[in-house]
Amino acid sequence: MIVQNDPTTLEMIGATAPRLRRDDVRSAATCVAVLSDTGRVALVSDVFVETIGLDDATQIIGRSWCKTWPADAHAPLTVALNRAWRGIVSTYWARSPNAEGLPVDWDIRISPIFDEAGDVASVLAVSRPVTKH
Secondary structure, three states: OOOOHHHHHHHHOOOOEEEOHHHHHOOOOEEEEOOOOOOOEEOOOOOHHHHOOOOOHHHHOOEEEEHHHHHHHHHHHHHHHHHHHHHOOOOEEEEEOOOOOEEEEEEEEEEEEEEOOOEEEEEEEEEEEEOOO
16 A cells, blocks of 8 residues: 555654555554545554444444544545545544543544555545543
8 A cells, every 4th residue: 555645644653654554554553544445444553443442443344434433524524535535635623532432632634545556545544632631
């Protein structure tokens, strides 16, 4: 996987090369999800699993990523996903409870992942909590 022309996204997850590896996603220090062309979760970071209170990643793999957010975020996140499929990076802010039920404000960055041919192959969603508890 390659995240092309978006060093901010790579920096957010701690990747050091323009190629994004499976291990980069799994070991990211924030909530990271790789999304399929239908917006479903294909791969997530361990922090993502822990933050939303799941036992393991199999509970989220294959589910709609937008629907993991509150209903009022679904439409704008869908727009951001559609933009990513056109090769455009988007940012968004949303409020969602954490595993303990406390409200958390999130900074979300949605980026295209390009294949070797330069076509968008999937989408990377990086969500960082900006609320301090």
